[in-house]
Amino acid sequence: MISPTIEKALNEQTHAELYSFYLYLSVAAWFADRHLDGFAGWMEAQAQEEMEHAMKLFHHLQDRGGRVRLLALDEPPAEWAGPTEAVAAVLEHERYITGRINALADVAAKENDHATQVFLHWYIAEQVEEEATADRLYHQVKALADSPHGLLMLDRELAGRKAEAGTAD
Ligand code: OFO
Numbered sequence: 001m002i003s004p005t006i007e008k009a010l011n012e013q014t015h016a017e018l019y020s021f022y023l024y025l026s027v028a029a030w031f032a033d034r035h036l037d038g039f040a041g042w043m044e045a046q047a048q049e050e051m052e053h054a055m056k057l058f059h060h061l062q063d064r065g066g067r068v069r070l071l072a073l074d075e076p077p078a079e080w081a082g083p084t085e086a087v088a089a090v091l092e093h094e095r096y097i098t099g100r101i102n103a104l105a106d107v108a109a110k111e112n113d114h115a116t117q118v119f120l121h122w123y124i125a126e127q128v129e130e131e132a133t134a135d136r137l138y139h140q141v142k143a144l145a146d147s148p149h150g151l152l153m154l155d156r157e158l159a160g161r162k163a164e165a166g167t168a169d
Helices: 004-033 037-063 083-110 114-143 148-168
Strands: none
Touching: 004 037, 004 083, 037 083, 037 114, 037 148, 083 114, 114 148
């Protein structure tokens, strides 16, 4: 059985992951509006991953006999000054999510919830990757801030990565 404290914390993290889905989707739409389809597809693929993160939490809560509460989602931002700022928004958000996951792991330890502690190991490792991926893209985009041609090349490269991921499924 799950404690009320862990139940609440897991519901809040599900909400945070669903907001991540919303944010990536909003950034994807922003890039699509500018016909940077490689970036848009990359952000959309990330959004799908966020939905998977939320669903893992949803199922963990249910498997432990907890009650799922779907909290209201805020509208994410929809405008950015440029590609660098749009990618910076997701990088900043990933850092925030890492902080949340670490705090959640602390709560699970304090509550002696061993099952949730083990469950969260996956998220702790995943956040290393999420931050590194967003950080890499941020630095690439920033370096191309004054090069429309370079940005188009990167867009094409991102489209290729998405296609590779698609064929691997
Ligand atoms: Fe769910 O990892 Fe990104 O936010």
